[in-house]
Amino acid sequence: MAQWRIDQPQSLDLTGVRRLDVRVVAGSVDVVGRPDAADPGGSGAGGGAAHLEVSRVEGPLIVTLEGDTLTIAHERLSWGGLLDWVSTNRKASADVSISVPASCPVELGVVSAHAVVSSIAAAVKVKSVSGSVTLDGVRSDISAQTVSGDLEARGLSGSLHFTTVSGDLTVVDGTSGRVRAETVSGQVTLDLDVPADSSIDVSSVSGDLTVRLPGTAGLTVTAKTMSGGLDSAFEGLTTERKPGRISMQGQVGSGDGQLRAKTVSGDVTLLRRAGGAPA
Amino acid sequence: MSPVFGHGRLRLYLLKLLDESPRHGYDVIRALEDRFLGLYAPSAGTVYPRLSRLEAEGLVTSADEEGRKVYRITEAGRAELAARQDELADIETDITGSVRDLASEIRSDVRGSVDDLRAELKSAARDVRRESRHQARTQRREANAPGRSDVERLAERLHDELREVLRRTKPSDAEVAALKKVMENAMDEVRRVLGGQDRR
Numbered sequence: 001m002a003q004w005r006i007d008q009p010q011s012l013d014l015t016g017v018r019r020l021d022v023r024v025v026a027g028s029v030d031v032v033g034r035p036d037a038a039d040p041g042g043s044g045a046g047g048g049a050a051h052l053e054v055s056r057v058e059g060p061l062i063v064t065l066e067g068d069t070l071t072i073a074h075e076r077l078s079w080g081g082l083l084d085w086v087s088t089n090r091k092a093s094a095d096v097s098i099s100v101p102a103s104c105p106v107e108l109g110v111v112s113a114h115a116v117v118s119s120i121a122a123a124v125k126v127k128s129v130s131g132s133v134t135l136d137g138v139r140s141d142i143s144a145q146t147v148s149g150d151l152e153a154r155g156l157s158g159s160l161h162f163t164t165v166s167g168d169l170t171v172v173d174g175t176s177g178r179v180r181a182e183t184v185s186g187q188v189t190l191d192l193d194v195p196a197d198s199s200i201d202v203s204s205v206s207g208d209l210t211v212r213l214p215g216t217a218g219l220t221v222t223a224k225t226m227s228g229g230l231d232s233a234f235e236g237l238t239t240e241r242k243p244g245r246i247s248m249q250g251q252v253g254s255g256d257g258q259l260r261a262k263t264v265s266g267d268v269t270l271l272r273r274a275g276g277a278p279a
Numbered sequence: 280m281s282p283v284f285g286h287g288r289l290r291l292y293l294l295k296l297l298d299e300s301p302r303h304g305y306d307v308i309r310a311l312e313d314r315f316l317g318l319y320a321p322s323a324g325t326v327y328p329r330l331s332r333l334e335a336e337g338l339v340t341s342a343d344e345e346g347r348k349v350y351r352i353t354e355a356g357r358a359e360l361a362a363r364q365d366e367l368a369d370i371e372t373d374i375t376g377s378v379r380d381l382a383s384e385i386r387s388d389v390r391g392s393v394d395d396l397r398a399e400l401k402s403a404a405r406d407v408r409r410e411s412r413h414q415a416r417t418q419r420r421e422a423n424a425p426g427r428s429d430v431e432r433l434a435e436r437l438h439d440e441l442r443e444v445l446r447r448t449k450p451s452d453a454e455v456a457a458l459k460k461v462m463e464n465a466m467d468e469v470r471r472v473l474g475g476q477d478r479r
Contacts, residue, residue, distance in 0.1 A: 011371055013299070030378065030379060030381075030383075032378060032381060034313060049310075051313075051314060051378070053378060053379070055379065095379070097378040097379045098378075099378055114386070116382045116383075116385055116386050118381075118382065134386045135389075136385045136388075136389050152390065153389075154392055154393075170397060172389070172393055172396050173392075189397055189400055191396055191400070210400050210401075210404055212400055229408065231404070231411050232407070233403070233407045267404075267408075269400075269408070271400060271403050271404060271407065
């Protein structure tokens with residue numbers, strides 16, 4: 001095991017990194033995946049090159065390379081401790097940029113730090129309290145939890161599971177067939193190109209749920225709200241109104257996939273994109 | 280990307296890479312790509328002549344290993360590297376600056392796409408909502424008073440046609456008086472049908 005304590009701007013070059021685990025309180029975290037072709041030695045010895053740059057740090061960061069896992073964390077910040085940190089008043093902030101091979105799974109925990117994860121082809125797990133999370137070109141499964149942090153994702157192609165209290169979720173140019181999002185007051189906006197047999201499941205208490213799909217989509221739709229509105233640009237859905245409950249059901253295209261949208265007081269809007277692919 | 284390697288900086292960076300470990304030429308190119316996230320791929324034609332020059336200056340040596348030329352840094356090379364530590368630190372800052380710049384570019388780019396999408400979908404949602412509210416209203420009206428919308432449509436048509444005709448042809452005073460009479464009669468008839476109630 002190798003360990004470094006970083007309390008001033010510094011960079012590190014490492015090899016043999018196959019997993020990345022970052023926990024930063026405030027500031028920013030950038031994780032950029034390198035095309036695997038640029039990983040000398042690939043999965044063999046000498047591969048797994050990682051470059052870490054800490055350009056600003058307040059409160060020391062502990063960098064540990066144990067086995068093939070690179071951990072970068074503010075001292076005393078554990079996965080379970082993200083929320084505890086909010087109530088304490090310790091100063092801990094850093095700007096951290098890391099490049100790793102695209103095949104490296106990434107786990108990220110931040111309190112208020114903003115996070116960018118780009119070009120990763122392995123599982124990405126993010127927990128954030130209030131920091132916003134930006135994902136670009138993540139080609140594998142994503143699981144994200146925030147309290148108030150927004151999640152913005154572009155060009156994702158794996159599955160996405162997002163849970164939040166008040167953060168907004170926006171997916172641009174998604175080609176994922178598996179999306180699950182649960183929010184209390186956050187808004188969910190999805191622009192998806194759904195493959196066959198997709199499963200889209202979104203729910204909120206008061207947040208609006210908006211999903212845009214290609215005209216060629218094949219989905220069985222179930223949408224429910226208690227006091228919000230239900231609208232669809234797709235024909236063939238029937239709306240049923242009962243006191244305290246409106247529901248909309250039916251088939252779009254082949255109907256082989258599933259789209260479920262459920263909200264208490266939010267609006268559900270199903271939009272149709274001209275053409276087949278995302279604009 | 281080019282300013283990072285201006286003024287002999289690539290030469291210095293090659294020394295640094297060879298200080299980390301002996302490498303063959305292809306490995307050096309890969310390592311450079313690696314540091315630049317695959318965004319900067321120096322060609323063999325850029326790297327090999329510089330390696331040869333470093334060798335001529337005695338800063339590196341080369342040996343054939345398994346058919347490939349492997350370069351190693353010499354003591355003179357290490358001394359050169361040590362003497363130019365500050366410059367090297369600058370290069371490294373610039374390189375990482377490029378990782379950070381890339382990430383911040385990605386962030387603002389995604390943010391822009393997200394804002395565009397949300398605005399676009401918001402207006403599309405408004406259109407869909409307006410359309411379905413309109414439909415619902417028509418349906419509700421129809422349910423409350425079947426046939427009512429037909430009557431309204433006829434009245435609208437009459438109004439439209441009348442206006443069109445009056446605009447196109449210049450009716451004489453007598454004609455205008457006759458039309459007035461027709462309209463008044465029609466309105467009287469409507470009132471009679473509705474049980475003499477004046478609903479104005």
